[in-house]
Structures are given as C-alpha cells and as structure tokens.
Amino acid sequence: MNILFVTSEVHPLIKTGGLADVSRSLPRALHQLGLDIRILLPGYPAVLKQLPKARACCQVISATADGPQARLLQALLPGTEVPVLVLECAALYDRPGSPYQDASGKDWTDNALRFGFLCQVGAWLCGPHSALDWRPDIVHCNDWQSALIPALLHHQEKPATRAVLTIHNLAFQGNFEPQWVTRLGLPMESFHMHGLEFYGQLSFLKSGINYADRITTVSKRYAAEIQTPAFGCGMEGLLQHRSDDLTGIVNGIDEEWNPALDPAIAASFDATHLAAKARNKRALQRECGLTRNPAIMLIGMVTRLTHQKGLDVLLACMEALTQYPVQLVVLGSGEAAIEQRLQHWAHLHPDRVSVTLAFDEALSHRIMAGCDLFLMPSRFEPCGLSQMYAMAYGAPPLVHRTGGLADTVTNCTPKTLADKTATGFSFDELTPEALQTTLLRAIACFEEKKGWRALQRIGMRRDFSWDKAAAQYLAVYRQLVAEA
Numbered sequence: 001m002n003i004l005f006v007t008s009e010v011h012p013l014i015k016t017g018g019l020a021d022v023s024r025s026l027p028r029a030l031h032q033l034g035l036d037i038r039i040l041l042p043g044y045p046a047v048l049k050q051l052p053k054a055r056a057c058c059q060v061i062s063a064t065a066d067g068p069q070a071r072l073l074q075a076l077l078p079g080t081e082v083p084v085l086v087l088e089c090a091a092l093y094d095r096p097g098s099p100y101q102d103a104s105g106k107d108w109t110d111n112a113l114r115f116g117f118l119c120q121v122g123a124w125l126c127g128p129h130s131a132l133d134w135r136p137d138i139v140h141c142n143d144w145q146s147a148l149i150p151a152l153l154h155h156q157e158k159p160a161t162r163a164v165l166t167i168h169n170l171a172f173q174g175n176f177e178p179q180w181v182t183r184l185g186l187p188m189e190s191f192h193m194h195g196l197e198f199y200g201q202l203s204f205l206k207s208g209i210n211y212a213d214r215i216t217t218v219s220k221r222y223a224a225e226i227q228t229p230a231f232g233c234g235m236e237g238l239l240q241h242r243s244d245d246l247t248g249i250v251n252g253i254d255e256e257w258n259p260a261l262d263p264a265i266a267a268s269f270d271a272t273h274l275a276a277k278a279r280n281k282r283a284l285q286r287e288c289g290l291t292r293n294p295a296i297m298l299i300g301m302v303t304r305l306t307h308q309k310g311l312d313v314l315l316a317c318m319e320a321l322t323q324y325p326v327q328l329v330v331l332g333s334g335e336a337a338i339e340q341r342l343q344h345w346a347h348l349h350p351d352r353v354s355v356t357l358a359f360d361e362a363l364s365h366r367i368m369a370g371c372d373l374f375l376m377p378s379r380f381e382p383c384g385l386s387q388m389y390a391m392a393y394g395a396p397p398l399v400h401r402t403g404g405l406a407d408t409v410t411n412c413t414p415k416t417l418a419d420k421t422a423t424g425f426s427f428d429e430l431t432p433e434a435l436q437t438t439l440l441r442a443i444a445c446f447e448e449k450k451g452w453r454a455l456q457r458i459g460m461r462r463d464f465s466w467d468k469a470a471a472q473y474l475a476v477y478r479q480l481v482a483e484a
C-alpha cells in the first residue's frame with residue numbers, strides 16, 4: 001500500500017511541537033509494517049540544510065500558469081528508512097525562523113498560499129498528471145496546513161486516492177479571505193457551509209473535515225470533546241455529523257525517549273536502576289542555578305507558552321507555590337506576556353524558580369531526566385506527548401484531566417497505587433485552587449518514598465510504543481482501500 005503523508009513539520013528537520021514528533025515516528029512505524037510511505041513537507045531553510053544530499057526528483061507543474069517555480073527533492077528522513085519529498089520553493093519557504101510566523105510572532109501574510117501550494121502539490125502527486133511514477137492509495141493529511149487536499153481531490157476527475165485527515169489541534173483552522181478559493185484552484189460553487197466556507201472565510205480545516213474520507217484525532221477523549229461546544233471551536237456540529245467516520249487514536253512516543261539510552265542526559269537509568277535519576281536531578285539543579293537540594297521536589301515544564309497550556313492558571317498559583325517545598329524549572333517559548341510573567345518569578349526566587357525562554361531539544365531531555373514531577377495544566381490537550389515522555393523518565397505528571405491527558409495519565413489514589421495502575425496526578429476543574437490542592441497531594445506522596453518509587457516504576461513500565469497506534473492507522477487505511 002502506498003501512503004503520502006503530508007505535514008508542515010517533521011523532527012529532526014523542523015519542529016515547533018508534537019506534530020513534528022508524530023510526523024517522524026508514525027511514518028517510521030508504518031514503514032516497519034511494510035507500507036511504502038513517503039513524507040511530503042515544505043523545504044524551509046532548516047530542512048534543506050540538514051539534507052545536503054537530497055536529490056532533485058522532478059519539477060512541479062503548477063495547475064495555474066502563474067504558479068510558483070518549484071521542484072521536489074528526495075532524501076531519507078535522518079535516522080530512518082522513510083523517504084521525504086521536500087517541496088523546494090524559495091519564494092514561499094526560504095525564510096528564517098518559524099514555519100508559520102515572522103520574527104515578531106505574526107503569521108506570515110501569505111500563509112494561505114504557502115500551505116495552499118503544499119496542498120496543491122499533494123493533490124497533484126495523487127492525480128494523473130504527477131511527474132512521479134508512484135501513486136498513493138492514501139493521502140494522510142495532518143492539521144490545517146494540509147487539510148485542503150481532500151477538497152482538491154474531490155474536484156479532480158475520478159480521484160483514485162482516498163484521504164485521511166488527522167486533527168492534532170482543532171484550535172488552528174487556517175481560515176482565510178474567500179478570494180483564496182479560486183486562487184487555490186477550487187470552484188466558487190463549493191464555497192458554502194457544506195463545503196469550504198466557515199463564517200464567511202475559506203477554512204482549510206473545515207474543508208478537510210468535510211471532504212476527507214476518514215478523520216482521526218490523537219486521543220479518544222479529544223475525539224468526544226471536539227463534538228461539544230466547549231471544545232469544538234465552532235466545528236462541533238460538523239464533527240457530530242461526521243462522527244461515524246471519526247476515530248481517536250492515541251499517539252505513542254518515539255524510541256529515542258528512553259532514559260537508559262539517552263545521550264543527552266547526565267546518567268542513564270531505568271525502572272530497576274532508578275537511583276541514578278538523582279544524578280540527573282543534581283546536574284539539572286546546577287545547570288539552572290537552583291539550590292542543590294536532593295530532598296526538595298523539582299517540578300519540570302517543557303511547553304509552548306500559550307493559552308492552551310494553562311500557564312495563566314500556574315501563574316495564579318505562583319505566590320502559593322513559592323511557599324511550598326518545591327523548585328520549578330520551565331523551558332518554553334511563545335506569548336511575550338507569559339514569558340515576562342514567568343521571568344518575573346525567576347528573578348524573585350532564583351534559587352527556586354528557573355525559566356529558560358528558548359526551544360532547546362537537548363535541555364528538554366535533561367529536564368525530563370532531572371525533574372521529580374512534570375506539570376501540564378493544559379486547558380485542552382488533543383493528546384500531549386510530554387506527559388508520556390515524563391512517565392518514561394520516572395517523573396510522574398500532574399495534569400488537568402482533559403483530552404489525551406485524561407486518556408494517558410491515571411490519577412494516584414490509595415486504590416490505583418495498590419492495584420499498580422497509578423501513573424500521576426490529575427484534577428477535573430482547571431482552577432488555581434484545584435491545581436494547588438493536587439500539587440499538595442503530589443508533595444505528600446513524594447515525601448512517602450516507597451509509594452513514590454512505586455508510582456515512578458508503574459509509569460516507566462507502561463508501553464507507549466507506536467506499534468499500537470500504527471496498527472490502528474493501518475486498519476483505517478485498509479478499510480478505505482477495501483471500500484475503493
């Protein structure tokens with residue numbers, strides 16, 4: 001079976017969040033199951049730089065005469081056997097920094113064209129005029145940046161490729177002025193509420209939800225949540241309408257997140273040799289300028305600093321938190337106001353609070369290895385990978401019980417600890433009070449060493465491998481191919 005996996009980020013070539021991790025691990029797992037899967041992604045400077053040996057495989061023939069000059073390069077995704085097709089188009093992608101925004105944090109003004117073109121090329125590779133002698137049976141789209149492909153296929157004559165759309169985050173929708181409909185090669189007749197239109201705009205994500213043959217999202221709980229007004233971002237009605245074709249498949253974590261083999265951390269450890277974790281804690285305290293106290297609970301956070309991640313609720317607790325026997329290490333980047341407020345607390349309590357405003361892959365591993373507890377009070381969380389990395393690194397997560405956090409973290413109670421299912425701490429209502437109460441519960445547990453060790457070990461022994469998820473995606477693909 002041939003699969004074209006279209007995405008706007010792939011680790012280690014370019015990454016802003018979990019989509020990049022999934023776009024590496026899932027294709028790799030599917031490749032190992034014997035599928036001929038190829039990744040299509042834009043040729044940002046960071047991507048081209050890391051693939052110096054990529055070979056040109058074809059010119060892109062645009063559907064419109066004034067389409068940009070572009071070609072496809074092919075290489076293997078570093079560390080895998082999975083081919084990547086890199087869409088090289090300097091006019092659209094040769095820009096520094098983030099794939100989505102300029103240096104001031106504003107979305108690139110031509111994002112409709114940048115990702116619309118990615119979609120056009122994806123659809124072209126599925127159709128009869130593709131320059132490759134390889135046709136996908138399935139095109140697997142991810143988030144809004146590739147979600148226009150199903151609509152483009154729908155308007156092709158006799159499309160042979162079936163489309164799967166995975167929603168990693170419904171809050172990002174790719175909504176643009178209606179003039180883009182025809183500019184991106186779609187007929188104005190499909191600009192209506194059962195097609196491309198969403199509150200007067202062309203919506204990439206809504207059109208994907210409308211036209212994809214199957215829709216998946218990254219946890220079961222989020223699949224249910226997005227069909228309600230509280231989480232549906234205005235698309236709950238449509239998602240309810242398509243609920244028979246909507247499945248939740250929980251993400252896995254990549255093999256590189258393994259504290260026994262991780263080259264980025266100070267000392268290796270595993271569930272049976274947990275004592276060495278203390279050396280990572282000491283190293284992290286030193287690196288972050290915190291008091292070197294092995295007995296104090298060290299809380300870690302690695303996150304995009306956005307409203308989604310519930311940092312406002314954490315900030316509302318900071319006064320109380322600095323009274324508790326804890327230290328806090330935060331690595332993140334994002335909204336300027338959140339960055340400043342976090343830094344304020346780091347300046348007030350440099351021995352207790354450390355804030356690093358950066359995107360730093362290696363430091364994120366050292367935090368997982370060194371912290372005792374991992375904090376993730378997300379307002380909503382489609383899946384979340386960091387809480388699973390934390391469990392694998394013996395740092396029980398403390399989470400708001402939503403989306404994938406609800407599906408992957410089992411709250412620690414006397415009962416769940418006794419029956420060996422407890423993996424962390426969770427609470428229902430996202431309020432400062434609930435966060436503080438849960439934190440006090442975690443601190444009490446931490447001080448009771450035997451129970452804490454047991455909690456760490458249960459999390460470390462959980463199976464978060466990609467095999468389970470990959471098998472479920474394969475079943476989705478097979479069903480679609482059988483229907484065709």
Ligand code: ADP
Binds near residue numbers: 303358
């Ligand atoms: P989301 O995709 O919503 O950001 P996930 O938990 O699914 O949340 O994935 C986040 C990924 O991005 C993880 O691999 C995490 O380690 C990484 N990450 C987020 N912020 C940073 C940062 N500042 N530095 C390094 N890695 C980060």
Ligand code: GLC
Binds near residue numbers: 018168251382384385
């Ligand atoms: C999104 C979500 C996150 C999920 C990731 C990968 O960025 O916010 O919850 O884990 O995609 O699917």
